[in-house]
Amino acid sequence: MHFIITGKNIDVTEGLKTAIEEKIGKLEKYFTPDTEVHVTLSVEKERHKIEVTIPVKGNIIRAEQVSNDMYVSVDLVEEIIEKQMKKYKKKIIERSQEGGDFQQDYLDQDFSDDGEIKIVRTKRFGFKPMYPEDACVQMELLGHNFYVFMNAETEEVNVVYKRRGNTYGLIEPEI
Numbered sequence: 001m002h003f004i005i006t007g008k009n010i011d012v013t014e015g016l017k018t019a020i021e022e023k024i025g026k027l028e029k030y031f032t033p034d035t036e037v038h039v040t041l042s043v044e045k046e047r048h049k050i051e052v053t054i055p056v057k058g059n060i061i062r063a064e065q066v067s068n069d070m071y072v073s074v075d076l077v078e079e080i081i082e083k084q085m086k087k088y089k090k091k092i093i094e095r096s097q098e099g100g101d102f103q104q105d106y107l108d109q110d111f112s113d114d115g116e117i118k119i120v121r122t123k124r125f126g127f128k129p130m131y132p133e134d135a136c137v138q139m140e141l142l143g144h145n146f147y148v149f150m151n152a153e154t155e156e157v158n159v160v161y162k163r164r165g166n167t168y169g170l171i172e173p174e175i
Contacts, residue, residue, distance in 0.1 A: 001027070001031060001032065001035050001036075001037050003017075003020065003021055003024070003037050003039060004032065004036060004037065004038045005017055005020060005039045005040075005041070005126075006038075006039070006040050007040075007042070008040065008042035009043045009044065010042060010043045010070070012041060015042070016071075016117040017159075018116070019071055019074055020039055021052075022081050023035065023054060023074050023075060024052060024074070024077075024081075026074070026078060026080055026082075027078065027082065027085070028052050030055070031056070033058065033075050034140050035054060038053040038054075039050065039051070039052050040053075041070060042156065046068050046094045047067075047068070047125065048067055048072075048073050049064060049066045049073065049095075049113055050065055050070065050073040051063075051077075052081060061081060061084060062102055063077050063080040063081045063084065064077065065077040065080065084106060116124065121158070127150035128149070128150065129149075129150045129151070129152040129155070130149050130150070130151075131151070131153065132149075132151065132158065132160055135158070136159045136160050136168050137162055139161075139162065145161060145162045146159055146160065146161040147159065147161075148158050158171060158172050159171040
């Protein structure tokens with residue numbers, strides 16, 4: 001695995017690099033040797049944040065973790081990625097058959113908590129044209145984190161979603 005480590009508002013020391021390469025390096029059993037691992041470290045006030053992005057053919061494996069200590073964040077983010085790898089193994093196997101970036105040993109392992117994704121409920125509803133701001137209000141009234149609606153300005157299906165810090169995002173289709 002090739003590590004690309006960057007820091008925002010933090011000096012990436014050799015000790016920190018070593019800790020990241022050792023801890024996240026445990027994941028190399030899942031990936032081919034030439035897989036790139038992008039690690040971004042940032043510090044804001046007492047928040048030590050690590051973001052790990054691993055681009056693989058047809059997908060991106062990503063996790064982030066925040067704590068009051070960067071070394072704790074590194075430990076936690078490695079656990080998250082490992083859980084993701086176990087959870088999505090079946091999907092990953094299908095992708096690897098198309099030519100992926102995963103180790104064959106990993107694909108051959110049997111994980112007992114390997115669960116298939118099941119859709120247990122389907123909802124149908126009509127779209128009422130509305131403006132994005134109205135959709136945000138409707139989302140808040142429903143107590144949801146996102147809301148699908150027909151945009152009155154563009155007449156296209158859009159999604160508004162709640163972001164951290166009581167802000168909102170809008171997803172529009174790309175033409």
